[in-house]
Amino acid sequence: MSRPDNDWRQVLGLRSPTEDRNPRTEAIDQLPAADLVRLIMTEDRSVAAAVELAAGAVADMVDRAVAAIVGGGRVHYVGSGTSGRLGVLDAVELLPTYDVGEETVRAHLAGGPSAMMVAVEGAEDDVDAGHELGGSVAAGDLVVGLTASGRTPFVAGALAGAREAGATTALVSTNPGAPLATDVDVAVLVDTGPEVITGSTRMKAATAQKLVLNTFSTAVMVRLGKTYSNLMIEVRPTNKKLRARTVRMLVQATGKSPETCAAVLEGADGDVRVALVALLSGAEVSTAALVADGFPPDPRRVSDPAGVRSAVAVMAEAQV
Incomplete structure (x- = not known):
């Protein structure tokens, strides 16, 4: 399969709003704690509204997940770094809450389980590992790619492999121009804009992804009769x-x-x-x-x- 060009010159030319500099926070390092906290919270306030604009796409993803599970398939979360860890968190919490385990919803983190606690260098760029993972799912499964930038190579490989295996694919990204959105069955694109700290997608982008996953998995469980x-x-x-x-x-x-x-x-x-x-x-x-x-x-x-x-x-x- 073709591989994304990982040369830094090419990556530098790919724009994502989460990498833009936030003009509202350029003086953040000059503020006392009280003003600093208020500024961060003010930026966070916009996240829920941005997520709400993607409600239709989330509902589409819910319907596809329910269809996959009722048909004997599974939902797979695939991601790296913060995005992948949020997928793991959402999946593991379904067991005590709804008695749903990996047989129904499974999370895959670039670099393996150890990457939950310690960053695994280069794991997110391993398109071949992602492709192998995606190719291992069953036809009829739903594979959800989680990536703030919408272009993570590991996720790209997983989605490509999943499509080849006959699975339904979805993307959750905070880049409204996510490159991977064009090849999935449903794309949940939340425009959270530039981060308080430039490129720190563990902040607004991660909050948005957490809100989407909370809504998605809860709605799926309700529709499956778990409540x-x-x-x-x-x-x-x-x-x-x-x-x-x-x-x-x-x-x-x-x-x-x-x-x-x-x-x-x-x-x-x-x-x-x-x-x-x-x-x-x-x-x-x-x-x-x-x-x-x-x-x-x-x-x-x-x-x-x-x-x-x-x-x-x-x-x-x-x-x-």
């Missing part, structure tokens, strides 16, 4: 805080006492979804489990992707 209302019903109770959260969530959803919710949850062997159906319908746990099995999570059930409302409605009709 009832705004409550997490597939949280993995791996510690005391999360175990208490599951009981508190049942109390919030049903208005029942903590003691009742804890007892029903125990009777449901910790299955929050079954416990919720039982509590909302007033049925025995065994009956709730049977009916809930008939309404598994399904994003095509637009107003009830988790199936909880449908199960409860059927049981209410049976009691009339």
Whole structure:
């Protein structure tokens, strides 16, 4: 495959707003701490609005991710440096929150897992490593490239390899003129402008990418039926805080006492979804489990992707 020219003269000629000098912060090193902090925060205030302008593209990416997962595929985040680390952070936090692991969403960081803590020199320029990675995904997967500049060679290689493998591709970048945007199925381009410190894309660019990933993965999980209302019903109770959260969530959803919710949850062997159906319908746990099995999570059930409302409605009709 063709390789991006890594000669510094060529790179210098490729413009990205994140590399421009910010005229509002040129005197930043002359400010006392209070004014310095206010200046940084003022710049950060523009990020959420810039992300909101990309809402349509994010929604498109959500639909493609849901389709990939329902079809038996996975979502892959691919990136380097700060962008890649944000992908890792988003992916790993889905396990305790929604009981979703690498079998559904997986992050790939240039330089490997060790690059999460220590920068691996040259990893982001390794287009061949990216291409090999992209070529290893399955047809029907969704591969999301994360790069502030929109031209990182490792990400370019991964997206090219993924396309050759038959995967759907997406790009999240803070360069509205991202070179890689022309060859992906959906591009989320957020114009965050020049950074407070020139080229320090761990700042506004990273905040924008974090907001996009938060929105994207949360929306995907909701559409997959991982929530009832705004409550997490597939949280993995791996510690005391999360175990208490599951009981508190049942109390919030049903208005029942903590003691009742804890007892029903125990009777449901910790299955929050079954416990919720039982509590909302007033049925025995065994009956709730049977009916809930008939309404598994399904994003095509637009107003009830988790199936909880449908199960409860059927049981209410049976009691009339």
